[in-house]
Amino acid sequence: MKKFFALVLLALAIGVSAASAEDITVNIEGSPLSFDAEPFIEDGTTFVPMRAIFEALGASIDWNGETRTVTSVKNNNEISLTIDSNIASKNGITRLLRQAPKIVSDYTMVPLRFICESLDCVVYWDAETKTIDITTENPLLGKSMLLFGDSVGYGSNWNGGYGKIIGEENNMTVTNKCLSSSVFTRNVKVNDTEDRFRPCIIDAVDSVEGDSYDYIVVEGGVNDYWNHTELGALTEGFEGVYNEETFAGAIESVFSKLKTRYPESKMGFVIIQNPFNYNAEPYFEPYYQMMKSACAKWGVPCLDLYEQNNPEVGVNVRDHESMIRYFASEERPEGDGCHPNELGYRVIFVDPMIPWLKSM
DSSP, rough: HHHHHHHHHHHOOOOOBBGGGGGGGETTTEEEOOOSSSSSEEEEEEEHHHHHHHHHOOOOEEEETTEEEEEEEEEEEEEEEEOOOOOOTTEEEEESSSSSEEEEEEEEEEEHHHHHHHHOOOOOOOOOEEEEEEEOOTTTTTTTEEOOOOOHHHTTTTTTTHHHHHHHTTOOOOEEETTTTTTTSOOSSSSTTTBBBBBBBBHHHHOOSSSSSEEEEEEOHHHHTTTTOOOOOOOSSSOOOTTTTTTHHHHHHHHHHHHOOOTTEEEEEEEOOOSSSSSOHHHHHHHHHHHHHHHHHHTTTTEEEHSSSSSSOOOOOTTTHHHHHHHHSOOOOOOOOOSSSSSHHHIIIHHHHHHHTOOO
């Protein structure tokens, strides 16, 4: 838990534009690194000299002076960054950086966290000592994970979804309680003509057996939007009565139940990629913002794949080639932009989820 809260502080800390260079210590596997140019923090992003960090991680470096682009390869991962551009790539897939690489006093400075996590390392930040520890240890190995969500988490277009892949790659025990068509909000009808209701994620939470899980991942919300459920509002405090027939109240109820029952579990919330191949964003935006606000209130780490994959960056479902590549299957030959195939799960979900889970 200490490392988790420290990571939250990394994203929020250092209100000034940059921390003084000599205050920051960077260790790899416990051994301190020395730099020709000192690291610094700017708007929450730690920058380090390009060559030093790649060499310390055992990664290759290829610099293109004309395009001012660096490409690095380690094992099966290839990443590419361009000076003054916040658009990077990992294994050919666009990634959006909070801060662009830059040249400072003739040194190329790159964002530390993106580099390390893209090369399968784990980054820990100790705010008290201003120390960054980088390790290749795998905190997921052999752990248990509990999943709640809808058809995306269930794996409707590829059996098992991201939970199956993460579990197999990390020897984890995965309990998948996701159900197709699930919503957070209670009493949402399947359609206007029947008295049948969509599965409710709250009921899935109530049905769980087991004393403890190392990781809990909650996902969903798009079905609530598609069914125009009442948005509602977050309550004050953490011991209120939650109106489960509103979107906000239902999410709060889920968080409250899980935190009460599994206080030691590392819990996170996943907002799925932008699934819309039409102009739905203005109408989805209130639900999207409510998910982020609920996570912020309850201290639940949020992996925002909606921001990472949209018409400007990442996997763009409005691009026909991307749609076919990441969503097409035998059952859905044209894809639907919402339910990935195996490659889509690996690129859209697994690639960012594994370092996110490791950082908790």
